[in-house]
Amino acid sequence: MKTATYTPNANLLDQLLDAICVVDRTGRFVFVSAACEQIFGYRPDEMLGQVMIDMVHPDDRARTLDAAERIMAGTHQPRFENRYLRKDGQVVHILWSARWSADDNVRVAVAHDITERKRNETLKTVLYGISEAAQCAKDLPGLFAQVQQIVVEMLPTIEFYLALIDERSASLHFPYPPADTAATAKRWPSEVVPLCQEVIDRAATVLRPAHSDASAAEQTASWLGLALRSDKGIIGALLAHNTAPSRHSQQDIELLQFVCTQVATAIERQQMLSRLHFMAQYDALTLLPNRALLHDRLHTALARARREQSWLALLFIDLDKFKQVNDTFGHAAGDQLLQAVAQRIQRCVREADTVARFAGDEFVVLLEDFQQAEHAAAIAEKIRRALNQPFVLCGQAQRVSPSIGIALYPEHTSDEQQLLQLADKAMYQAKQGGGNSVCHTAQAD
CATH class of the missing domain: 3.30.70.270 (Reverse transcriptase/Diguanylate cyclase domain)
Known part of the structure; x- marks a missing residue:
């Protein structure tokens, strides 16, 4: 009895969670499966005819082209990683398995989305780095700069603004980013001061898109304001501006909430040390050296x-x-x-x-x-x-x-x-x- 055979078609490939991509010798997509839309954000018809390298993250393009040359030379690439830019601007990490089909003169590759895994690995590193910085920072400006540097590794489009409540006047002051002059502070986005004040007044997280009169590139950007809480209550606010054309994800918010917790703890400790230092060296009544x-x-x-x-x-x-x-x-x-x-x-x-x-x-x-x-x-x-x-x-x-x-x-x-x-x-x-x-x-x- 003869064994029955079955040749899979495109409908079957479209059921796969991983994406199938076929690229010709010129580097253009000639076939993509339906899973590409879930991974890259583009419909299959939007990807066909597009140049593959244009969708690759700029920092990964050189080594991606090198890998493509090796594949076309006959070297199988079973586990190649790089980053792509989704249609919405988000970065997606891809694990590829690719080979060259000499008969069809195309590269055939399977794309597996490993963004979540990469994010979790990076998150552990980031959280450890922030905790260590909070414990070891000698002063608050140094801490804020370290936190900015650490978080940017995971959220490269985030800008920080940090406001603290002055203990004597109850007014806001902005220790980060450091403003050398009043003119520097005036160049900050107009949302900074009112949003920080709103976060403090409401003692709540504020998530808001950019103003409607912003440019088209900025209209989808968002502001995230989080309260800095200590044992004494609200001591300030941290404002995160996403400069990319995308909103803060829930994971971004969770990361920044952790940042707020660590920063608030470090601020409280630094303020306590400053008070102890002042009490040891200054007269409490006149504020003169003792x-x-x-x-x-x-x-x-x-x-x-x-x-x-x-x-x-x-x-x-x-x-x-x-x-x-x-x-x-x-x-x-x-x-x-x-x-x-x-x-x-x-x-x-x-x-x-x-x-x-x-x-x-x-x-x-x-x-x-x-x-x-x-x-x-x-x-x-x-x-x-x-x-x-x-x-x-x-x-x-x-x-x-x-x-x-x-x-x-x-x-x-x-x-x-x-x-x-x-x-x-x-x-x-x-x-x-x-x-x-x-x-x-x-x-x-």
């Missing part, structure tokens, strides 16, 4: 002065009769006075100089990089006159005068601790002389 930071800066300044053979001065300032202010108006008014005094002293010196709150109503000014002793005396007198101007406390004008002592390097001493002691001693001499004066110390024994 005694510990003053000693660090004085140590560094003396080393620099010795190296550069320049002058250095310490001005020790004490407010005359400050206790009377506390007794008359209360400690809240006393705190207000100290804050105002700190601001006035800062306005009298250069940005490179240091104004520190030493203790109570005592302040120390570190002056660097000057060539004549008269400079320190001039600054001390400038501070004395500034503090002699009335302060308004509890609706009343109140005058406060300072006693200021000056110690100089190298004139008085080259020792760090002794320099501070001499300035302190000179301040007491000014106070004993009636206050509201400047006194230079005598040279140390």
Whole structure:
């Protein structure tokens, strides 16, 4: 009995999940099965006659042409991978098995879509990279740049904008992308600020297409805004702009939600470290450097002065009769006075100089990089006159005068601790002389 035979036709091939593609020697499609539409997004009739290489991802075209040459030379390619661009602009990863048919003078290939597998592999790498960056980043701008670089490997058309809520003013500021000037920020898309504010106000994810008046290429692009949440609540928003002519997929959203979680955690940790660092080195009331930071800066300044053979001065300032202010108006008014005094002293010196709150109503000014002793005396007198101007406390004008002592390097001493002691001693001499004066110390024994 003879065995029956059956020759498959195109209808049967169209039932396959993998796509069958036939390309002639010129590189044009002469046959594609129905599965091509599912994989590439084009109907079979749209693909016929098209040049195959034009659909290949630009970065993969050179090696794809090399593989085609080898196939036409008779080398079977059972597992060749490359990327194609779908009709909707999405990237699709293809695993090919291809051979040359000398009888028909065509390349016959089977295309298997491995996009999901590639995505999962990349996702694991991306998630690990983001987690590691969040743990190891030294500062927030560095973290944001690392996250952008990592995510772009998977979502190359994504642009990030990140807004944080200022803890004091409750206003938004944008640490990423870093805007060097106000003009740079003005060139950002108009959607950035209002969308970030909407995400924060609604405490929800916002997904929105570009404005209808955008160009045809931009009308299908979309904006994705996600809230940055910490244990304290909403601390900001992350805005992702898809610049490609395609919308954010659900997988994109899930990835960016993970990014938000990691970024929010890192921001909260960095803010906590910043607060601890500030508490260790700055006075909470006046926001001036405290005694510990003053000693660090004085140590560094003396080393620099010795190296550069320049002058250095310490001005020790004490407010005359400050206790009377506390007794008359209360400690809240006393705190207000100290804050105002700190601001006035800062306005009298250069940005490179240091104004520190030493203790109570005592302040120390570190002056660097000057060539004549008269400079320190001039600054001390400038501070004395500034503090002699009335302060308004509890609706009343109140005058406060300072006693200021000056110690100089190298004139008085080259020792760090002794320099501070001499300035302190000179301040007491000014106070004993009636206050509201400047006194230079005598040279140390």
